Amino acid sequence: MFGKLDTISGEKVTIKLDDQLNLDKLVKYANGKTPTVELQINDGRHISPDQRKKIFALLGDMGDYTGYDDRETEIQMKYLYYRKTGAEKFSMANCSMSQANRFLAFLLDFCFKFDIPFKTKTWDMIPTNYHLAVMCLRYRKCVICGQPHSDIDHYTPVGRGNRALVDHRNLYFECLCRKHHTERHQLGAKSFIEKYHIRPVKLSEADLISLHIMTRKRMHEIDQGM
Numbered sequence: 066m067f068g069k070l071d072t073i074s075g076e077k078v079t080i081k082l083d084d085q086l087n088l089d090k091l092v093k094y095a096n097g098k099t100p101t102v103e104l105q106i107n108d109g110r111h112i113s114p115d116q117r118k119k120i121f122a123l124l125g126d127m128g129d130y131t132g133y134d135d136r137e138t139e140i141q142m143k144y145l146y147y148r149k150t151g152a153e154k155f156s157m158a159n160c161s162m163s164q165a166n167r168f169l170a171f172l173l174d175f176c177f178k179f180d181i182p183f184k185t186k187t188w189d190m191i192p193t194n195y196h197l198a199v200m201c202l203r204y205r206k207c208v209i210c211g212q213p214h215s216d217i218d219h220y221t222p223v224g225r226g227n228r229a230l231v232d233h234r235n236l237y238f239e240c241l242c243r244k245h246h247t248e249r250h251q252l253g254a255k256s257f258i259e260k261y262h263i264r265p266v267k268l269s270e271a272d273l274i275s276l277h278i279m280t281r282k283r284m285h286e287i288d289q290g291m
Contacts, residue, residue: 112165117157120165122187123172130181146171170196177204183211198266201240202276209261212242217276220254220265232287233279237265 071079121135128138139157146152146168155164173191176183177200183191188211191197201208207215221236239258241249249257258265273279 112160112162116165119190120169126183126187127181195266198264202238207242207245208240208263209245210242215240215242216246218246233273237267239265
């Protein structure tokens with residue numbers, strides 16, 4: 066459970082929870098006893114409450130999709146993470162911020178690869194950074210709302226000429242569903258990205274080829290000045 070510090074009065078602390086209290090989970094985790102809670106302050110060195118909240122939101126979505134409970138999902142995903150990356154075992158209570166970011170990116174990649182649906186609330190709390198923007202383009206999900214089968218949109222105008230002749234390696238892209246793509250054209254590119262705080266990104270040559278935006282042959286022709 067996560068929340069924000071509301072008031073402090075002597076030894077009494079009030080916290081406003083982000084979600085309604087799930088009494089069933091509370092009783093389960095406390096083994097029927099009066100639960101003990103821990104107040105953690107972000108010191109800028111260890112995993113932040115915001116990172117932890119995002120990680121557990123993704124794990125919760127995975128658990129809802131697979132039928133495993135939160136703890137089982139965490140154990141399984143950590144095992145896969147250790148096996149793939151060779152990382153040392155870590156605790157979500159006190160790992161470094163960089164370790165938390167790497168694990169968060171791993172979970173995000175896993176959800177995209179296996180098409181695990183995000184709850185709207187989970188999607189809204191994931192930062193629109195470079196990694197997310199690229200994953201949305203690779204898997205054709207709207208960077209704003211997560212809608213599948215979305216459009217690959219040129220943030221950089223390419224004109225009305227033959228797009229096959231354009232060097233897309235120098236251009237910026239974003240993935241938008243039909244609704245948000247239409248809105249982008251209505252608002253204009255600059256106003257649109259300011260409204261949604263998104264960052265269009267350049268794509269690697271491998272991504273441009275896999276998304277059928279360019280061919281290796283065309284890249285070679287451009288590089289040879291043909």
